[in-house]
Amino acid sequence: MVRRNLGKLMVLTIALSLCFSFTSALEKKALSFDDFIKIKRVTDPQLSPDGKQIAFVITVMDLEANKGNSDIWLVPATGGKPVCLVSGPNADYFPRWSPDGKTIAFISTRGGSAQVWTIPTTSGEPKKLTDFPGGVSSFSWSRSGKFLLVTSSVFPECPDLEANRKKFEEQEKSKVKARVYDHLLFRHWNSWFDGTRSHLFLYPLDGGKPVDLSPGDYDTPPIALGGNLDYSLAPDEKEIAFVRNIDPEFRLGLGTNNDVFLTTPDGAIIEKLTTNRANDIDPQYSPDGRFLAYRAMARPGFEADKLDLILYDRQKKIFSNLTEKLDYSVAEFVWSPDSQVIYFLCEEKARTAIFKLMIATGKIEKIIDGHYLSNLQISPDGKTIYVLKQSINHPNDVYALDLKTKKFIQLTDINGQLLASLEMNPAEDFWFESGGDKVHGLLLKPPFFDPNKKYPLVMLIHGGPQGAWEDNFHYRWNAQMFAAPGYVVAMVNFHGSTGYGQAFTDSISGDWGGKPYQDIITAVSYLHANYPFIDKEKLGAAGASYGGYMINWIEGQTDIFDCLISHAGVFDLRSEYGATEELWFPEWEYRGTPWTNPEMYQKFSPSSYVKNFKTPCLVIHSANDFRVPLEQGLQFFTSLQRMGVPSKFLYFPDEDHFVQKPLNAQLWWKTVLDWLATYLKK
Numbered sequence: 243m244v245r246r247n248l249g250k251l252m253v254l255t256i257a258l259s260l261c262f263s264f265t266s267a268l269e270k271k272a273l274s275f276d277d278f279i280k281i282k283r284v285t286d287p288q289l290s291p292d293g294k295q296i297a298f299v300i301t302v303m304d305l306e307a308n309k310g311n312s313d314i315w316l317v318p319a320t321g322g323k324p325v326c327l328v329s330g331p332n333a334d335y336f337p338r339w340s341p342d343g344k345t346i347a348f349i350s351t352r353g354g355s356a357q358v359w360t361i362p363t364t365s366g367e368p369k370k371l372t373d374f375p376g377g378v379s380s381f382s383w384s385r386s387g388k389f390l391l392v393t394s395s396v397f398p399e400c401p402d403l404e405a406n407r408k409k410f411e412e413q414e415k416s417k418v419k420a421r422v423y424d425h426l427l428f429r430h431w432n433s434w435f436d437g438t439r440s441h442l443f444l445y446p447l448d449g450g451k452p453v454d455l456s457p458g459d460y461d462t463p464p465i466a467l468g469g470n471l472d473y474s475l476a477p478d479e480k481e482i483a484f485v486r487n488i489d490p491e492f493r494l495g496l497g498t499n500n501d502v503f504l505t506t507p508d509g510a511i512i513e514k515l516t517t518n519r520a521n522d523i524d525p526q527y528s529p530d531g532r533f534l535a536y537r538a539m540a541r542p543g544f545e546a547d548k549l550d551l552i553l554y555d556r557q558k559k560i561f562s563n564l565t566e567k568l569d570y571s572v573a574e575f576v577w578s579p580d581s582q583v584i585y586f587l588c589e590e591k592a593r594t595a596i597f598k599l600m601i602a603t604g605k606i607e608k609i610i611d612g613h614y615l616s617n618l619q620i621s622p623d624g625k626t627i628y629v630l631k632q633s634i635n636h637p638n639d640v641y642a643l644d645l646k647t648k649k650f651i652q653l654t655d656i657n658g659q660l661l662a663s664l665e666m667n668p669a670e671d672f673w674f675e676s677g678g679d680k681v682h683g684l685l686l687k688p689p690f691f692d693p694n695k696k697y698p699l700v701m702l703i704h705g706g707p708q709g710a711w712e713d714n715f716h717y718r719w720n721a722q723m724f725a726a727p728g729y730v731v732a733m734v735n736f737h738g739s740t741g742y743g744q745a746f747t748d749s750i751s752g753d754w755g756g757k758p759y760q761d762i763i764t765a766v767s768y769l770h771a772n773y774p775f776i777d778k779e780k781l782g783a784a785g786a787s788y789g790g791y792m793i794n795w796i797e798g799q800t801d802i803f804d805c806l807i808s809h810a811g812v813f814d815l816r817s818e819y820g821a822t823e824e825l826w827f828p829e830w831e832y833r834g835t836p837w838t839n840p841e842m843y844q845k846f847s848p849s850s851y852v853k854n855f856k857t858p859c860l861v862i863h864s865a866n867d868f869r870v871p872l873e874q875g876l877q878f879f880t881s882l883q884r885m886g887v888p889s890k891f892l893y894f895p896d897e898d899h900f901v902q903k904p905l906n907a908q909l910w911w912k913t914v915l916d917w918l919a920t921y922l923k924k
Contacts, residue, residue, distance in 0.1 A: 270665040272689040272726040275911050277664060279303050279904055282656050283717065284638040286336065289619040289628055290343050294319050296628060297327065297337040297346055298640055300656060308905045314348055317640060319628070321653045328361055328368060336380065341387040347371065349378055358392065372445060375407035376438060380471065384479055390445040391473055391482065395438040398459045403452060425493040430465055430823050432866045432898035442473050442484050444507055455482060455509045462486045464500045466824060467545055469524030469537060470574055476527045481506060483515070483525035483534055495825035498543055502536055515554070520547065528581040532556060535584060537572050543826045546708030548744040551575060551586060551599070564599055568606060569743040576618045585627060587618060589741040592684055592712045596627065610648050614714045634686060635666035635722060637715040665689035666722050669713050674768040676761045679746065683734040683765055684711055688725045698780035698922035699769060700729045701762060705787030707750050710739040718900055719786065727915055729922065730776050732769055736761035752833050755795045755846040762792070763800065780922045784914065786810050787870060787899065791848065794878055797859060798851025805921035807914055809862040810870045810899055813878040814849040821871040852881045858888035860917040862910070864897035890917070
């Protein structure tokens with residue numbers, strides 16, 4: 243009798259469980275912008291010196307305020323409930339532990355400009371530490387805790403910080419805002435050159451005067467192609483390595499020749515360590531001080547060359563390329579506490595892999611792959627690596643990776659409650675043949691997918707062009723947002739993409755409208771043939787930067803698409819050359835200048851094919867985009883209108899190459915999704 247009742251109870255329990263699961267499934271919803279903007283963004287995890295706590299940053303986007311706000315949180319390194327350490331209406335970010343672990347220094351705008359503040363890790367109020375007239379962009383602690391290394395903007399001709407303060411005040415008060423330039427690279431990304439340079443300072447914590455360690459009319463960190471920090475202090479605190487670019491070609495917008503320099507804490511002597519004509523960045527001393535490791539490219543003028551890990555033996559004065567035989571770029575690296583191993587991260591087939599390199603033998607071993615990881619931190623005992631981990635259906639959280647078992651432990655679940663209410667599918671891999679190679683892509687099915695239904699296909703085209711679609715939760719081009727209205731989303735890593743070997747990356751240079759275009763068209767045929775739930779009659783495409791270029795190119799090459807969306811796309815290669823800032827890029831990609839190789843500039847310029855324009859297209863561009871200036875979007879839209887092609891132009895006067903303000907992002911998504919619905923939801 244007891245067994246019979248127990249059996250009935252079990253059946254009832256199972257039924258209730260199934261009912262609950264079914265109800266939970268019904269309660270889930272597709273991702274909307276209102277949900278998307280509520281997702282908290284986790285960045286910059288920093289392990290305490292004793293390995294017991296992790297400080298990290300949570301950024302929350304505020305629609306009403308039209309900006310994001312960053313606060314600093316703590317979580318035990320073994321997992322647990324995070325607690326907020328620093329919060330306020332201003333931005334608090336870049337947390338860094340003091341060597342004794344009793345204090346966290348961080349950058350905050352709570353005093354007006356960005357400065358270094360400190361707070362005890364137990365209790366207490368933040369206290370302002372620095373007062374650089376040009377603000378602070380980054381810093382690091384010395385091992386002794388006696389000083390900081392700080393980067394700040396200064397006028398290089400000013401003899402000290404007080405003279406800088408006066409000049410900043412004069413510049414702010416002046417009613418004349420005009421400037422005169424006599425060299426190129428007078429504007430970069432989204433700002434005009436204002437006469438200042440970023441310099442590295444030694445900032446004593448005993449009240450002494452800051453020491454400018456990188457004087458001169460140069461930037462540290464460099465203005466372009468820099469590393470994760472680009473300066474490092476030797477463990478004995480007698481030497482400092484930093485990166486800058488002093489190549490005269492850089493003033494012409496041509497130089498990728500960042501170099502590693504060495505100096506002393508008094509700044510008396512500066513010595514150029516590297517002689518490589520290409521890009522050298524990210525110096526990091528080994529904990530025992532014997533070595534200095536850094537990342538380096540081999541080919542001058544090519545910003546997407548392979549980044550190798552170089553080891554400089556400070557005793558023997560010799561350099562060694564540790565990753566010469568590895569066909570991946572080193573993205574970031576960290577020394578083991580005993581200085582015997584370097585762990586490094588590489589992009590690999592739309593995800594990342596962690597490698598282990600033994601200094602004594604040079605042996606490289608892959609530790610783990612198949613995940614999208616970043617921000618490596620290693621425990622004091624060298625047994626655990628802490629990372630940020632994300633995927634296409636899960637934003638960043640902090641994880642611990644046990645190096646012995648190679649198992650992940652999730653330490654934070656910042657968006658758990660919100661994510662539980664959302665229906666978001668994982669990315670699926672697909673491969674196809676194109677141009678004599680296997681080409682990879684990611685496929686994302688819409689929420690509440692039904693294999694018996696037909697769904698429109700939206701092709702997303704990445705920028706770079708030496709970049710890649712990856713299994714991550716992108717906050718601007720979020721694949722889930724594109725899939726949410728009921729689209730199958732495909733992201734092809736065409737020829738030129740990173741993470742598939744350097745030869746594959748190189749193949750796009752000099753062939754912008756060739757193999758990559760063919761890959762995308764071939765992918766459409768492959769997807770139509772192999773996925774019966776894709777509606778062959780409804781096809782859209784969208785892309786930004788190079789992806790925008792490819793949309794513009796597609797406009798003049800084929801009419802298989804029902805609609806297109808071009809964001810910040812290059813339209814006319816000749817005029818783009820005269821208006822962009824980093825001239826090394828077009829001169830490498832198009833094999834010269836418009837006057838030395840006019841044939842290529844004409845051949846691969848979408849403006850050469852305006853007579854073929856037919857497909858309805860949404861054009862998006864911003865006023866402060868100096869990488870692909872506004873005129874490119876204006877020319878494209880004008881051409882579409884002149885050809886009588888259904889088109890719209892979305893213009894942002896207060897954004898750059900990216901759209902980042904929450905209200906602008908809301909308008910962006912509404913306009914983009916409305917455009918797709920107009921042509922794909924008929």
